[in-house]
Amino acid sequence: MTESPEALRDQALLNVGATSKFAPLPLGEAADMGQAADGTPLFDPQIFDSSEFARNPYPYYRLLRDHHPVYHDKLHNAYYVTRFADITECYFDDAGFNTIPKGSSSGVLGNTQLELSGVEHRRRRNLYGQHLVGKSLTHRVPSIKRLAREMIDNWSIESAPGSDGRTTIELGAAFANEFPIRVVCEVLGFPPEARGDFYYWYNSMMSGLGGSATHKQGVEARQHLEDYVGQLVAERRVTPTWLHDDDGNPISKDIITKLCETKVDGDYLSTEEITSNIALVVGGGGETTRGAIMHLWYLLLTHPEQFAALKNDDSLWDQAFHETLRHSTPIGGQPRHNTHDLSLHGVDIPAGSLINMVDFSANHDERIFSEPEAFNIFRDDLYSGKILRSGYAKEGRCSHMAFGVGPHLCPGAWISQQEAVEGSKALLAAMPDVALDLDKMQRDSISGEPRDIGISSIRELWLTFADGS
Amino acid sequence: MARKPADQPLPSNGVAITRRSTQNSAYRTYEVHQRERVGQSTEKIKPIALIRDDQLVSPFDNLAILREHYPCYRDWLGNAYWLTRFEDVTSVFADRANFRVPTRAENCGLTQASDTSASIPAHTVWANLIDNALPNIISDALKNLRSSDKPDVTIDYTLYITTELQRLALDIPEQQRDWFSTTLWHIQRADSWQVEVAERGTAAIEELIAQLSNVNPSSAGVSNTATDKLPITYSLRTACPAATPEDLLATVLGFEARTLHGGLANLCQALLADDNARSTARSNNQGFKIACLETLRHAPPVPTVHCYARHEVERFGRLLPEGALIRLSALAANRDPQQFDCPNEFLANRSDICHREARGQFRADGLATGLSLGMGLPSKHPAEPEDRPRSLYALTRDAIVRSATALFDEFEDITLQADHDSRPRSLAMFEAHIAWSLPVKLRN
Ligand code: HEM
Numbered sequence: 027m028t029e030s031p032e033a034l035r036d037q038a039l040l041n042v043g044a045t046s047k048f049a050p051l052p053l054g055e056a057a058d059m060g061q062a063a064d065g066t067p068l069f070d071p072q073i074f075d076s077s078e079f080a081r082n083p084y085p086y087y088r089l090l091r092d093h094h095p096v097y098h099d100k101l102h103n104a105y106y107v108t109r110f111a112d113i114t115e116c117y118f119d120d121a122g123f124n125t126i127p128k129g130s131s132s133g134v135l136g137n138t139q140l141e142l143s144g145v146e147h148r149r150r151r152n153l154y155g156q157h158l159v160g161k162s163l164t165h166r167v168p169s170i171k172r173l174a175r176e177m178i179d180n181w182s183i184e185s186a187p188g189s190d191g192r193t194t195i196e197l198g199a200a201f202a203n204e205f206p207i208r209v210v211c212e213v214l215g216f217p218p219e220a221r222g223d224f225y226y227w228y229n230s231m232m233s234g235l236g237g238s239a240t241h242k243q244g245v246e247a248r249q250h251l252e253d254y255v256g257q258l259v260a261e262r263r264v265t266p267t268w269l270h271d272d273d274g275n276p277i278s279k280d281i282i283t284k285l286c287e288t289k290v291d292g293d294y295l296s297t298e299e300i301t302s303n304i305a306l307v308v309g310g311g312g313e314t315t316r317g318a319i320m321h322l323w324y325l326l327l328t329h330p331e332q333f334a335a336l337k338n339d340d341s342l343w344d345q346a347f348h349e350t351l352r353h354s355t356p357i358g359g360q361p362r363h364n365t366h367d368l369s370l371h372g373v374d375i376p377a378g379s380l381i382n383m384v385d386f387s388a389n390h391d392e393r394i395f396s397e398p399e400a401f402n403i404f405r406d407d408l409y410s411g412k413i414l415r416s417g418y419a420k421e422g423r424c425s426h427m428a429f430g431v432g433p434h435l436c437p438g439a440w441i442s443q444q445e446a447v448e449g450s451k452a453l454l455a456a457m458p459d460v461a462l463d464l465d466k467m468q469r470d471s472i473s474g475e476p477r478d479i480g481i482s483s484i485r486e487l488w489l490t491f492a493d494g495s
Numbered sequence: 496m497a498r499k500p501a502d503q504p505l506p507s508n509g510v511a512i513t514r515r516s517t518q519n520s521a522y523r524t525y526e527v528h529q530r531e532r533v534g535q536s537t538e539k540i541k542p543i544a545l546i547r548d549d550q551l552v553s554p555f556d557n558l559a560i561l562r563e564h565y566p567c568y569r570d571w572l573g574n575a576y577w578l579t580r581f582e583d584v585t586s587v588f589a590d591r592a593n594f595r596v597p598t599r600a601e602n603c604g605l606t607q608a609s610d611t612s613a614s615i616p617a618h619t620v621w622a623n624l625i626d627n628a629l630p631n632i633i634s635d636a637l638k639n640l641r642s643s644d645k646p647d648v649t650i651d652y653t654l655y656i657t658t659e660l661q662r663l664a665l666d667i668p669e670q671q672r673d674w675f676s677t678t679l680w681h682i683q684r685a686d687s688w689q690v691e692v693a694e695r696g697t698a699a700i701e702e703l704i705a706q707l708s709n710v711n712p713s714s715a716g717v718s719n720t721a722t723d724k725l726p727i728t729y730s731l732r733t734a735c736p737a738a739t740p741e742d743l744l745a746t747v748l749g750f751e752a753r754t755l756h757g758g759l760a761n762l763c764q765a766l767l768a769d770d771n772a773r774s775t776a777r778s779n780n781q782g783f784k785i786a787c788l789e790t791l792r793h794a795p796p797v798p799t800v801h802c803y804a805r806h807e808v809e810r811f812g813r814l815l816p817e818g819a820l821i822r823l824s825a826l827a828a829n830r831d832p833q834q835f836d837c838p839n840e841f842l843a844n845r846s847d848i849c850h851r852e853a854r855g856q857f858r859a860d861g862l863a864t865g866l867s868l869g870m871g872l873p874s875k876h877p878a879e880p881e882d883r884p885r886s887l888y889a890l891t892r893d894a895i896v897r898s899a900t901a902l903f904d905e906f907e908d909i910t911l912q913a914d915h916d917s918r919p920r921s922l923a924m925f926e927a928h929i930a931w932s933l934p935v936k937l938r939n
Binding site for chain 1: 537820
């Protein structure tokens with residue numbers, strides 16, 4: 027200890043008010059955040075709030091995985107768990123790691139199964155989970171295809187083809203933003219005429235999840251949705267409605283009807299509970315699947331040799347879907363709340379702490395996936411078979427963490443795969459010679475390259491194709 | 496994953512959570528209550544705004560939003576609740592049955608040490624230092640300031656005084672003054688959320704503990720005998736012979752010299768920055784005392800303390816879950832317009848602040864006091880008790896008043912260097928809010 031307090035004071039004062047502590051770095055490089063006496067790199071929790079982290083998170087997660095697999099962030103009063111194996115273990119231990127309210131999301135979505143554990147969770151999850159899997163889902167596939175075709179057939183291309191005869195579209199606006207909502211609306215049993223309102227509620231609720239100025243709109247939209255669902259519920263409690271396949275045969279009652287008929291602990295669900303379930307299914311199934319479709323296309327178009335292989339072999343779509351979710355995971359991770367004191371990697375975590383399980387990081391854990399930053403639909407360490415709640419880890423292959431694993435595994439996983447794969451097949455059929463319109467793509471602020479390791483960041487994907495091709 | 500056996504000491508948040516059944520986890524009702532309805536959303540402020548760099552100097556506007564609109568603000572980004580109204584902050588701070596306030600030593604990682612600062616022998620040492628050793632220390636500090644080529648009141652005067660008091664309490668030899676001063680600087684920041692700063696703090700704690708294990712109190716030669724025959728000691732080790740080196744350090748941290756240092760620096764800043772305030776303070780014999788009380792209200796050096804809910808407890812229309820982190824903002828509470836008129840102004844002769852030492856929930860004579868939460872709850876004893884020294888708060892206040900009076904008596908024309916932004920600021924979020932730099936001209 028040699029510096030005088032005066033020198034230390036001056037040094038500390040230099041940092042006060044420094045507006046941007048973390049200058050943007052080339053993608054893949056992490057800022058130097060200091061070293062412990064033994065040389066271990068230190069981690070500054072303010073990075074989590076920086077724009078540098080938002081655009082370039084992976085090298086920071088690598089730092090955590092390698093040096094602080096359990097990181098105690100005292101600024102945000104939270105712990106971070108970043109290795110695949112640890113996260114898997116925590117997700118399976120539903121009693122030891124409760125789910126917790128998602129920041130301000132429960133204000134908008136309401137109280138949902140996402141925030142319940144154990145038997146409470148199982149009872150509610152099964153209410154509609156069954157409609158999104160297995161035979162119900164198989165029956166739904168034709169209408170997923172129909173919905174995709176309907177959207178593509180109705181494309182109203184605003185600008186005429188350019189002099190090269192090619193047309194430009196933005197995939198989000200033209201397809202990916204709405205398609206997953208349409209599918210979910212249908213499965214829920216929302217009347218098609220309510221779609222317009224529904225998009226408005228959905229968009230407001232989604233943007234309201236952040237707890238900011240838009241939060242109020244989110245809460246208001248949620249209230250409107252609840253008022254509307256109130257009428258539907260009153261009708262369907264008396265007159266159940268059914269889902270039909272494309273030949274008009276009934277498949278099963280729609281989810282709203284099922285929710286109206288269901289009792290939990292001897293009581294029918296209240297309108298509020300039903301609304302919360304609807305909000306969760308829509309909230310869970312919209313933005314995520316949108317992101318998956320956008321990233322899938324972006325990654326394929328920036329890896330032309332893999333795209334070419336896929337064009338020749340339809341069966342590769344499932345692999346491409348899973349590798350996209352691993353590489354560009356739509357949801358960063360899940361918070362959990364430990365119900366007992368525990369010690370993990372030498373860090374004591376008192377019961378009741380907030381622990382962030384970082385799915386982004388798990389999916390880039392080099393202990394599981396080699397060269398994790400590379401997009402490779404042929405990688406032999408990723409399992410791309412039928413999605414299993416128990417996850418898959420055999421013979422050097424592992425399922426990814428984008429849907430979570432264990433009791434809370436995303437119940438929409440199977441249907442979202444159908445949406446992305448069937449939707450993409452329909453898109454490819456409409457634009458066989460599709461290419462990226464690089465001039466219009468958002469670029470990384472530093473490298474100037476189109477963004478490549480995406481976090482749910484691809485808001486716009488500009489494509490060109492020869493009309494009528 | 497290792498679960499901790501039930502008989503282990505309390506975890507760092509001090510909350511022993513009832514184990515839930517592993518089979519059927521309970522339904523956690525607080526989530527149901529916490530669903531915000533239309534009209535309850537907190538759109539006027541984003542949680543990130545509370546921890547941005549600009550808050551280090553001037554957090555008052557944002558805190559006013561919380562105080563006015565969201566008195567129990569759920570900060571989802573920081574995983575905490577913020578309390579900002581005077582009545583709310585004091586009621587939670589005083590409610591030790593439902594909320595646990597960790598000691599400063601614990602926050603600095605000294606979890607196994609006992610802070611004996613409230614015991615009569617240790618408390619007496621601190622009182623001896625302030626009543627008997629302080630005059631000499633002040634006169635050395637004045638010399639220090641005069642001889643400095645770049646005189647700075649915070650570094651050469653206030654920091655010097657508080658460091659000396661602690662040096663004597665710990666029997667650190669005079670030759671090690673510089674080393675001790677630097678070590679103490681790091682230790683004071685050992686509770687930082689900044690990993691690098693905290694690491695240095697922890698290393699400094701280890702260094703000091705190693706040093707304390709070697710020092711022999713008599714050789715340090717700071718035991719003293721006063722003329723009235725009662726033995727007076729400045730040495731904690733002499734007064735508390737059973738204390739370990741860790742206990743000694745925890746006890747010194749418990750004396751809260753941060754508030755003394757910061758309170759004195761902030762008072763000097765207020766008086767240096769405003770000639771009227773200075774002449775008001777100098778105009779009568781209570782002047783510096785009232786200006787000191789006003790400083791501790793207007794610019795409390797400990798801006799926030801945190802506590803944990805011991806169990807699920809309903810407060811302010813919310814169910815606070817067990818283990819919840821609650822930030823009690825003294826900066827906000829001390830500017831609560833329900834308690835103080837023109838709360839953002841520094842009034843050296845403020846009349847709506849209690850001039851006597853506060854009791855209970857920080858009031859006396861029906862008036863509120865500025866919260867100095869680092870010093871704990873108001874004393875339950877009379878202002879001049881017979882069986883013990885006066886309270887830590889009174890000792891700190893007196894030390895600030897004496898030191899400030901001496902400075903402004905000695906240098907009547909002292910002025911701040913022109914164009915210097917001397918406002919109190921935190922070096923990092925949640926750290927002490929102090930006028931760290933007060934470069935002065937001693938004579939015009
Ligand atoms: C690519 C698309 C999707 C991704 C990446 C995704 C991801 C996730 C993740 C990570 C979870 C949290 C699991 C946990 O807490 O451990 C989750 C939960 C959930 N997802 Fe999805 N999801 C997708 C599509 C869907 C769809 C299409 C639906 C509905 C039709 C849906 C409905 C839900 C629901 C209801 C939950 C709560 C499950 C529970 O807590 O038990 N998701 N999803």
